[in-house]
Amino acid sequence: MKNPLQVLLEKHRSAGPKLDALRHDFVAGLRQDASVLEASDPSLAAVLWRELFWSCRRVWFGLAGVWALILVLHVSTSADAPATRRVAQTDAPRLAEMLQERQRLQEELLGPTTVAAPAREPEPMRPRSQRTLVVRIC
Amino acid sequence: MLVVAGREQLPVPQARNGDPDAWDALFRRYQRPLYAYVHELVRDEQTSLDIVQETFINAARHIRGLRDDDRFGSWLFSIAHQKVVQRWRKPDRSEPLEDDHAADLADDAGNPRDWLIQREQEEAFMNRLATLPLHHREVLLLYFVEDFSLEDIAGITGVAVGTVKSRMHYAKQALRKLIEERVP
Numbered sequence: 093m094k095n096p097l098q099v100l101l102e103k104h105r106s107a108g109p110k111l112d113a114l115r116h117d118f119v120a121g122l123r124q125d126a127s128v129l130e131a132s133d134p135s136l137a138a139v140l141w142r143e144l145f146w147s148c149r150r151v152w153f154g155l156a157g158v159w160a161l162i163l164v165l166h167v168s169t170s171a172d173a174p175a176t177r178r179v180a181q182t183d184a185p186r187l188a189e190m191l192q193e194r195q196r197l198q199e200e201l202l203g204p205t206t207v208a209a210p211a212r213e214p215e216p217m218r219p220r221s222q223r224t225l226v227v228r229i230c
Numbered sequence: 231m232l233v234v235a236g237r238e239q240l241p242v243p244q245a246r247n248g249d250p251d252a253w254d255a256l257f258r259r260y261q262r263p264l265y266a267y268v269h270e271l272v273r274d275e276q277t278s279l280d281i282v283q284e285t286f287i288n289a290a291r292h293i294r295g296l297r298d299d300d301r302f303g304s305w306l307f308s309i310a311h312q313k314v315v316q317r318w319r320k321p322d323r324s325e326p327l328e329d330d331h332a333a334d335l336a337d338d339a340g341n342p343r344d345w346l347i348q349r350e351q352e353e354a355f356m357n358r359l360a361t362l363p364l365h366h367r368e369v370l371l372l373y374f375v376e377d378f379s380l381e382d383i384a385g386i387t388g389v390a391v392g393t394v395k396s397r398m399h400y401a402k403q404a405l406r407k408l409i410e411e412r413v414p
Contacts (some may be wrong), residue, residue, distance in 0.1 A: 096374040099352050100266045107275065111261040111340065114283050116255060122250040 242299040245290075257286055260303065265309055270359065270371050271314050281317070285310040304382040307372060311386050351378040358405060366401035369394055 094102070145152060244252035261282060269278040284403050296305050337367070359367060365387075372383045380398070384391045 093349070094352065096355070097263075099355060100270070100371075100374060101262055103356055104262065104266045104269060104353075107265055107269070107279070108262065110279055111265055114279060114286075115254065115257040115261060118283065118290075119250045119254045120287055122248070130248055159295065 240299070241301055242296070242302045244291070246293050246296075253286075253290065256302070256306075259305055264306065267307065267368075267371045267375050268310055268314060271364070271368060272317060273360075277317060279308060288313075298384045301382070303376055304378055304386055307376065307378070308386040308388075311368070311388075312359055355405070362401055362404060366397050366404070367407075368407070369397045370401040373398065 240257050241252035244328075245256055250271060254279050256370065264285065265278055265282050268281045270360055272281070285306065289306055296302065309380070359370070362370065369383050372378045372386060378386070380391050383398075384394045386395065
């Protein structure tokens with residue numbers, strides 16, 4: 093009678109020599125090059141790089157792409173803006189001249205359109221009961 | 231040469247300091263249980279040997295991150311388990327994972343060393359073990375090869391203790407049924 097562990101180990105007994113060979117190689121590697129163990133304490137920068145950036149690099153690259161696109165759009169639109177301003181500045185006097193010409197033509201055809209309204213004298217201050225209601229019928 | 235007599239006397243501090251003899255002793259102590267565990271999951275000799283080797287290389291590189299020396303065994307198996315899972319994630323994985331059962335079943339464990347299997351039943355036992363769903367098989371193997379606690383198994387496999395209990399319960403039921411069918 094055997095317990096499950098004994099049955100399991102018995103089943104894999106044939107792998108024993110290969111495992112021994114692996115162990116010998118591993119230990120021999122350690123004896124020759126102890127730097128395998130020195131690599132066990134990574135620097136903080138390396139840990140941060142791996143955990144914060146490299147683990148979700150697709151997201152970071154995606155964000156970088158979006159920002160690059162925004163930057164390109166921003167640069168291209170701000171490059172257009174001075175030209176627009178220059179056009180507006182050169183057209184401004186001509187526009188003012190055209191408006192003046194139109195106003196002059198309108199006055200010639202219709203006559204002066206603005207009539208000065210007669211100045212109303214302000215009513216003296218009275219009590220509310222003594223005020224008179226004036227209704228103008230035009 | 232260091233001699234390993236039990237789990238409590240593992241030369242983990244010496245291994246942490248880079249002592250090759252300590253690593254030799256640790257490798258010697260765990261190589262066969264680790265190989266048995268990995269092989270029963272991946273079912274390929276060369277892949278199993280590769281995983282055992284990679285496990286020890288990773289252990290040597292990261293042993294300074296191990297806080298509790300008494301948990302070296304479960305820590306080592308958790309590295310191996312991660313390696314196995316990485317292999318499963320590759321496209322050629324053929325064995326499906328099944329859903330979890332309800333948690334919080336009673337732990338009717340006993341000692342795995344108390345399970346006795348007759349010589350005539352050994353082959354049937356291994357065949358039955360191989361037909362168990364993957365998650366059930368892995369918890370049962372960890373229980374058999376190292377007598378890990380439920381908490382250790384949960385830590386190694388990365389699932390809740392209740393889930394481990396559930397898987398263990400169903401796996402044991404399946405195997406116990408076989409063992410109780412004694413050959414006359």
